[in-house]
Amino acid sequence: MFDTRISRRAALMGAGAVAAWMHNPARAMLWQAAALPVPAFIDALIAKMTLAEKAGQLTLMPSAWGGGVATALNPASNGPNFDGQLEEVRQGRLTGVFNGNGAEMARRMQTAAMTQSRLKIPLIFAADVIHGHRTIFPVPVGEAASFEPGLAERTARMAAYEAAASGIDWTFAPMVDIARDQRWGRTMEGAGEDVLLGRLIADARVRGFQGKDLKDNDAVLACAKHFAAYGAAEAGLDYNTVDISERTLREIYLPPFKAAVDAGVLSFMASFNEISGVPSTGNSWLMETVLRGEWGFKGFVVSDYTGDMEMIDHGFAADAREAAKLAFLAGVDMSMTSGFYRDHLPDLVEKGEVPVARLDASVRTVLAMKARLGLFEDPFRRIDLKREKARSRTKPALALAREAGRKSIVMIKNDGDLLPLPKSGKKIALIGPFASGSDSLNGPWVVYGDNAQAIDLATGVKAAVADRSLITVVQGSTVEAPLPGGIEAAVAAAREADIVVLAIGESEGMSGEAQSRAEIIVPEPQQALAEAVAAVGKPVVIVLKNGRALALKGAVVNAPSILVTWFLGSESGHAIADILFGDYSPSGRLPCSFPRSLGQQPYSYAHKPTGRPNPSETQLEPYKAHYRGIPNSALFPFGHGLTYGKFEYSDLSVAPTLAWDGELTVSAKVTNTGKRAAEELVQLYTHDRAASVTRPVRELKAFRKVTLAPGASEVVTFKIRRDLLLFIGRENKPTVEPGLFDVWVSPSAETQGVRGSFELKGA
Known part of the structure; x- marks a missing residue:
């Protein structure tokens, strides 16, 4: 199935391996079959390029002029300042940058490329447009809860429309990893645990981003990530080892990627993890045998952020030079952030360790992609300062965000038909760290959106009711720490109210990359707040903010009504109020199973029965497959969701x-x-x-x-x-x-x- 560490190192040593690569008919046919249509001028251009310029076309760096959130998410490391990066552009040492600071930055860089570099090759500008650009839509797992691929296509289309106006050609989305362990922080970025839903959402988002023609100034190149099985990391720990059978890989984790290919995606991103001992960035079985050979993928593969560098810490590559060689010959065309290709590919080719034909093949694919994006015809087609402003947060975009928000909300409980709430005649205490304020409205993985522009819950609720004076707002606690006097104030507000709406859950910093959680519970200070408020005896509606399924307990799970609202983006408060007060009946369904206990992870409804299944949930039999005291099932299963009908x-x-x-x-x-x-x-x-x-x-x-x-x-x-x-x-x-x-x-x-x-x- 996979290349092994020993056989790979042995195979790549010496000129004999290079000669074998160059004269291997199967490999040559594979690359020829997978190639994009190439305009005639590109081969002439490649013939003029030095090895350093070729390596530059395979080198992508964080923008030195990113600022704020972009710099925090993808720091420029020890790279140059913006003037230094402009000099790299002039020297042909960059194919492009990512997470830059809008159209003005792109204009200045592209001008340098087109007027001051030797070969005048246009740059490509990339960004993490994960669930919106300036207008922010629900996090992808929330949007998947709509079970409407058409909605996912429309929000991706709108995100592309906005992003392309600010000079962005390429987005690092969609993430199509299947997530069956809710401890994994990047659950929020995908479509959940199910293969069919994952395939449909992958297809929809690729089509939405790429539009009808990649040359259009409202289309961006999509990137299917992370290839492959990143969501299968052991214990849900981000970046961790993956060790699964080829059957499991092909049956569960690869189908959404194949759906992306079938939808026309033209870039892939290698995953950080290893699979059965081989890091994906160095796995030719994944990149060549499966992706290009079996699936006929015609685009290019980019490493994830320093993915080639990380093969050294994996213990797979001895140093930077070997890491560059292993990644490149495995089929990773472009290096992100490390600079390894720029630093080492010219020498590897000169020493005969990497075939120049292989180098030219990757450069040809990257240049053909730039041509497909229309950059050779008009390098500034997506760079327009007036258009950038005109397309930002338009009324149609915000209306779509509100629609997507309410369709993403899942009502998992509604005992006694507590919901919908009346718009008049009742005092409502809006309590919790997410009751008001701009914190955590957009959610994780937002580079260009601003929480201060998003609608909070209190604003949405007050806009929906007849008399705002009946709404009391109390924080009660912070997300992860008690608030002095907070519980006392919350209890007092609950006593004066007819109904309590308790807004609790995760902050946006608790989900996303590098945010695996060992305990997928409501943080204890908020749980204590819930217990105290519930003890007052008033009806409680839980409004849960979350980027993953949670193990709910105590007063939270015992509340009569629970809404799972994820992170809904720009129109959060309005979308939640639409559901709370019955302007819309909830229609979302869970794309991931909520466990009975955090110890059930990993869990999926599509588990195997084992040789000793427990025959009944109501009576647990000894020596059958279940944990002590609980059945082997979810508390709120995949696909579950209630409506205001029956x-x-x-x-x-x-x-x-x-x-x-x-x-x-x-x-x-x-x-x-x-x-x-x-x-x-x-x-x-x-x-x-x-x-x-x-x-x-x-x-x-x-x-x-x-x-x-x-x-x-x-x-x-x-x-x-x-x-x-x-x-x-x-x-x-x-x-x-x-x-x-x-x-x-x-x-x-x-x-x-x-x-x-x-x-x-x-x-």
Whole structure:
């Protein structure tokens, strides 16, 4: 499956390895097949380039003029100041920079490239536009809770529209890693735990960013990251080791990347982690055999921030020179931040350790991408100071942020129909560290947005009610520390109120890169606040701010109503108020399972049954697969979410057999027995009862949203064909086998809904 440390080092020593690379027909065919269409002038341009200039086209650096958040997220390290970086541009030592300071910075750098460098090759400007540029949308895991790929495409399209106006050509998004351990901080950046949802969101976001034509001045190049299995880090610890089977890799972690390729993504980013002993940045099996060979990827691969440098600390490369060599020959075309390619590729080529043909192939791909982006035709097509201002935080963008926000909210509990709240006649105590103020509204991984411009909860609530004087706002505690007198003030406010809205959870600094949490709980000072407020005896609505699934306990989980609101971005307060007061019925569903206990991690609904499954959640049997005292299931499972309607499932219809080349129809009647119109997410799951490789207890195969008025019903229909039942077999190839399958049409991954079975017949 993977290259090993010893065989790799041995294979790369000496000129014999280089000669083998150059004369290996399979490798040559692989690169030829994976190449982008190349304009005729590019080969002529490459012929004029020195080795140093070629290495420069494969070198990406943090902008020396980033400032503020950009510098904190991606420090320029020991690099030059902006004037020094301009000199590097003049010398042809840079292909571009990332996380720079807007159109003016890009204008000055591009002017230097086009008027003062020898070959006049345009720069490419990149940025972390993860969930919005100036207008900030919900964090990706929150947006995935909408179960609307079309929404994800629209927000990516709007983000590209804004970002491109400030000179950005390329975004380091979407992150398509599957996350099944909620301790991992970067859960917030992806689509959650499910493969199907991950594939659909990957496809949508690539299409949204790249638009109809990459030459358009509102399109940006997308980058699928992190390749691969970054979300499978042991114990959910960021940057940690990954050790999984090839079958697991192909079945769970690779499909969203393949979906991105199929959607037309033209850049990939290598992941920080190793897989089975080989760092991804040095893994030719991933980059060449799978990505370019099997999938026919035509773009280029960039390392993650100092990813090539980190192979030294991994113990995979002896020094910077070897790290550059290993990464480059593994198929990583561009080095980010370390400068290793610029420093060492010319000498590696001169010494015969890297083929010049291989160097030219990567340069050709990068230049072809710049041509695809229209930069050779007009290097300033995305650099326009007036356009930058005109496209920033427009009314349509903010309206979309509000729509995306309310569609991302998941109501996981609503005992006694406490929600929606009345807009008049009731005193509401708005309590908690996220009740008001600009902290943590946008969420993690925002480079250009400003929390001060976002709408906080208090503002949203006050705008929604008839009489603002009925709203009392009390902080109660800080995020991770008690506030002197805070609990006493909160209790006093709760006693005077009819209803308490308790806004608690994680700060934006507790999720994201390098923010793995050993204990995925509401921080103890906030838990103490919740216990004290609950003891007053007033109805409590929990408004949970979070970038991952949390293990809820005590007064938090026992509150009658709980809204999971993630980090919603620019229109946070308005979006939450829309749900709280019933202007919109909640429609989001959990993209990741909320565990019964933090000790259940990693956990996914699509786990294997084991040889000793516990047959019942209500009665735990000895010597069966469960932790002491709790069943092997989620507290709030994947796909779970309530509405202001009440839905019942009935009348399952499924044919007893599916012919090998046929199609089977599964249908169920869904009825809104409640008093309000609402939107239900109807989900189709299957289970292969007996296969040559054991299968998960359930797998999501399709879903559909239906909107029903009170008392209305709809028969929801799904089609199943053989290809929907594929799995990765013993030979690590997609396969499907005849046999019996269970099927559910249900409102979540761990509820019954309606259940039946069918048999797939052999050919």
